[in-house]
Amino acid sequence: MTILEVALPTPLRRRFDYLLPGNWSGDNPMPGSRVKVPFGNQELIGLLITCKSHSHLAEHKLKPALEILDEIPVMDTELLELSLWAADYYQCAPGEALQTALPVLLRQGVPAHLAGETVFTLTPEGKGLPQGALKRSPKQAALLAALQQQDYLRRSDLAPLGISRPILKQLQDKGLVETKELLPERPDTLHLLREQPLVLGDEQTKVMASLHTEGFTTYLLDGATGSGKTEIYLQAIEKVLTQGKQALVLVPEIGLTPQTLARFHRRFAAPVVTLHSGLNDRERLDAWLQARAGHASIIIGTRSAIFTPLAKPGIIIVDEEHDGSFKQQDGFRYSARDLAVMRAQRLGIPLILGSATPSLESLHNAQSQRYQHLQLRARAGSAIPPELRLLDIRNQALHEGFAAASLAAIDATLKAGNQVLVFLNRRGYAPALECHACGWLAQCNHCDARLTLHQSPRHLHCHHCDHQRAVPHTCPECKSPQLFPLGQGTERSESALQQLFPQVPVIRVDRDSTRAKDGMQKLLAGVHQGIPCILVGTQMLAKGHHFADVTLVVIIDADAGLFSTDFRGPERMGQLLLQVAGRAGRAEKPGQVLIQSYHSDHPLMQTLVSRGYHTLAEQILHERQLTQMPPYRHLALLRAESQRPELALQFLERARLLAEDTLPPSPLLSYLGPLPAMMEKRGDRFRYQLQFNAAQRKPLQQLLSQLALQLEADPLGRRVRWALDVDPQEM
Ligand code: ADP
Ligand code: ZN
Ligand code: ZN
Numbered sequence: 001m002t003i004l005e006v007a008l009p010t011p012l013r014r015r016f017d018y019l020l021p022g023n024w025s026g027d028n029p030m031p032g033s034r035v036k037v038p039f040g041n042q043e044l045i046g047l048l049i050t051c052k053s054h055s056h057l058a059e060h061k062l063k064p065a066l067e068i069l070d071e072i073p074v075m076d077t078e079l080l081e082l083s084l085w086a087a088d089y090y091q092c093a094p095g096e097a098l099q100t101a102l103p104v105l106l107r108q109g110v111p112a113h114l115a116g117e118t119v120f121t122l123t124p125e126g127k128g129l130p131q132g133a134l135k136r137s138p139k140q141a142a143l144l145a146a147l148q149q150q151d152y153l154r155r156s157d158l159a160p161l162g163i164s165r166p167i168l169k170q171l172q173d174k175g176l177v178e179t180k181e182l183l184p185e186r187p188d189t190l191h192l193l194r195e196q197p198l199v200l201g202d203e204q205t206k207v208m209a210s211l212h213t214e215g216f217t218t219y220l221l222d223g224a225t226g227s228g229k230t231e232i233y234l235q236a237i238e239k240v241l242t243q244g245k246q247a248l249v250l251v252p253e254i255g256l257t258p259q260t261l262a263r264f265h266r267r268f269a270a271p272v273v274t275l276h277s278g279l280n281d282r283e284r285l286d287a288w289l290q291a292r293a294g295h296a297s298i299i300i301g302t303r304s305a306i307f308t309p310l311a312k313p314g315i316i317i318v319d320e321e322h323d324g325s326f327k328q329q330d331g332f333r334y335s336a337r338d339l340a341v342m343r344a345q346r347l348g349i350p351l352i353l354g355s356a357t358p359s360l361e362s363l364h365n366a367q368s369q370r371y372q373h374l375q376l377r378a379r380a381g382s383a384i385p386p387e388l389r390l391l392d393i394r395n396q397a398l399h400e401g402f403a404a405a406s407l408a409a410i411d412a413t414l415k416a417g418n419q420v421l422v423f424l425n426r427r428g429y430a431p432a433l434e435c436h437a438c439g440w441l442a443q444c445n446h447c448d449a450r451l452t453l454h455q456s457p458r459h460l461h462c463h464h465c466d467h468q469r470a471v472p473h474t475c476p477e478c479k480s481p482q483l484f485p486l487g488q489g490t491e492r493s494e495s496a497l498q499q500l501f502p503q504v505p506v507i508r509v510d511r512d513s514t515r516a517k518d519g520m521q522k523l524l525a526g527v528h529q530g531i532p533c534i535l536v537g538t539q540m541l542a543k544g545h546h547f548a549d550v551t552l553v554v555i556i557d558a559d560a561g562l563f564s565t566d567f568r569g570p571e572r573m574g575q576l577l578l579q580v581a582g583r584a585g586r587a588e589k590p591g592q593v594l595i596q597s598y599h600s601d602h603p604l605m606q607t608l609v610s611r612g613y614h615t616l617a618e619q620i621l622h623e624r625q626l627t628q629m630p631p632y633r634h635l636a637l638l639r640a641e642s643q644r645p646e647l648a649l650q651f652l653e654r655a656r657l658l659a660e661d662t663l664p665p666s667p668l669l670s671y672l673g674p675l676p677a678m679m680e681k682r683g684d685r686f687r688y689q690l691q692f693n694a695a696q697r698k699p700l701q702q703l704l705s706q707l708a709l710q711l712e713a714d715p716l717g718r719r720v721r722w723a724l725d726v727d728p729q730e731m
Contacts, residue, residue: 007094008046017055019064032073036066091724101307103285114289116181119152126176220366221354223376225582245314252323257544275301306336321353327729357575364631386584386591392600400496401488418551427510428452430485437480465683509537542579553584553593566731638690640722645686668695
């Protein structure tokens with residue numbers, strides 16, 4: 001007897017058994033095929049994991065599947081196994097992991113059919129007509145003549161020939177013309193390049209020589225912004241394409257800029273597809289299928305693109321590997337960067353992790369020789385690295401958040417005909433609204449957070465739960481009309497700068513100003529023409545963009561990460577400041593970076609500015625070793641939230657008891673909590689977490705798998721919202 005073991009889109013951490021459909025004849029369906037099955041009183045589409053001969057359920061309890069949707073599996077074995085491995089590792093239901101890996105349309109049951117381009121061609125009967133036939137209708141004759149000269153016509157060919165839809169239809173009705181589907185051709189390995197690669201500098205040459213494009217190795221390509229990492233990616237990809245293989249390139253969520261894409265298209269004649277959040281479902285599926293069929297040579301995408309099927313995998317590249325967006329923060333909480341290591345290893349292909357500010361995990365892996373460390377120290381071409389300067393702003397009169405020295409530098413830069421970038425990682429007008437009379441602050445009713453004041457349109461906005469409210473005219477506590485914005489947001493800096501420097505455009509780049517489709521591109525069009533201007537923006541500006549004429553960067557609130565309760569705060573601060581700093585002076589013009597700080601004598605800040613990111617990283621790594629934190633230990637969080645705080649707490653206490661029952665606390669595994677999350681109340685829910693800190697992955701994994709099943713079965717587990725987060729990025 002054949003039993004189908006199926007992963008279904010439910011949050012349950014198990015697989016489900018079914019019989020073959022009643023009318024089934026022939027060979028067993030292949031793993032990775034979609035299966036439609038009855039589930040309670042609904043029908044679900046799942047994925048066949050394996051066919052087996054025994055079930056732990058009695059035969060009369062098994063139901064037949066309704067339909068096998070694929071003859072050729074939508075998911076090949078490699079991808080199926082990777083997804084199931086990831087589901088296990090990240091403690092997620094297999095069905096949920098597979099949901100992430102499959103494009104939406106496939107989950108809905110749409111045929112996995114690569115849509116080709118519809119073209120027009122002659123039927124055999126049409127081909128039988130003599131030259132110059134159909135004379136009575138000149139337009140029909142013209143169409144016929146055109147098709148007698150070339151095999152087929154594309155839709156776009158019709159208008160220039162003066163052929164309209166009705167003419168075409170007439171010939172189709174006569175049975176002379178038909179449509180056919182034209183599939184994209186396989187890439188041609190002889191004509192890969194559109195432009196010649198750059199001549200590599202000495203460091204780049206050494207890096208390229210150490211980079212082998214056969215076999216599995218993880219390379220950490222550690223090179224300052226502008227040192228020529230992208231050129232290394234392009235040349236490594238070229239080698240792989242020459243072997244007839246594909247390249248998968250992962251970029252951070254907002255790092256996929258038109259500039260980056262244009263660079264790939266300029267270099268390669270081979271087909272490039274992109275997978276990102278701006279695609280509609282059909283476009284996403286097409287890109288996925290093209291990768292699967294091997295028609296796409298280069299696949300560039302954000303986090304979930306790690307699950308793209310590859311016909312001929314050749315290399316994986318993760319750009320800005322330190323970026324937090326590679327970790328999914330809800331549902332299936334996987335890290336695309338870490339999965340890239342696993343996938344490359346399984347495929348036996350090289351992986352390049354690139355960054356100017358590598359994560360401490362990757363640096364540690366490089367130090368312990370798990371990764372091969374490749375370094376680029378100098379900037380490529382003639383560019384000079386920017387100079388970093390700390391501006392101590394204690395006891396200084398600030399004008400709208402700006403120190404006098406910052407304003408003078410901005411003025412001088414603009415006068416010299418250059419551009420300025422002002423970085424402030426807070427959108428809106430001001431992060432708080434305060435009553436001058438009694439000190440009242442506008443708070444969100446649903447979160448432990450202040451409401452941000454926005455000016456255009458004017459309203460109060462919670463950036464955590466999206467709650468919005470009108471701005472009050474008087475203080476709700478004391479009725480005073482003296483309500484003032486407190487602190488700086490991008491809108492406020494924008495308007496202050498516009499008043500101070502009315503002669504140049506001030507361009508604000510944040511989530512609000514770029515909301516429209518292509519918003520970012522339109523905003524930045526002027527900037528790329530090189531006219532003197534001021535850019536004000538959040539971290540959206542820090543990623544992926546190249547601003548050749550920016551020679552001054554002013555960082556307004558550098559201190560945010562220094563005192564964060566998240567142990568990764570200082571690491572993130574260092575990465576962000578250097579990424580922003582890296583925007584300055586990328587071309588021939590040297591750049592300057594001013595960092596305003598209230599804590600300019602803080603040792604971490606001092607190290608970063610005077611000795612650079614790598615020394616900072618060493619210092620933080622040393623601290624992590626002493627405090628027994630990653631990368632020296634392995635963390636997991638059990639998160640729970642509920643509108644009733646006592647329920648979430650009770651749930652976590654129970655979980656801790658269950659866990660300690662299995663693995664008592666020891667130097668190899670310690671428990672911490674339940675403790676409140678960084679923001680205890682958010683969106684009306686109270687949030688807590690239990691932390692697991694283990695010396696080794698394996699026992700932690702086993703403990704968590706068992707615990708997850710116990711908690712799934714626990715009645716309290718159904719009354720709170722809970723999740724396991726393995727290798728959490730946010731505490
Ligand atoms: P990164 O990815 O490290 O920021 P890029 O590869 O984008 O660096 O290089 C930065 C700039 O230097 C780009 O304008 C690039 O065209 C140029 N560049 C890179 N390598 C070379 C080279 N070997 N010779 C000349 N210019 C180069
Ligand atoms: Zn008041
Ligand atoms: Zn809120």
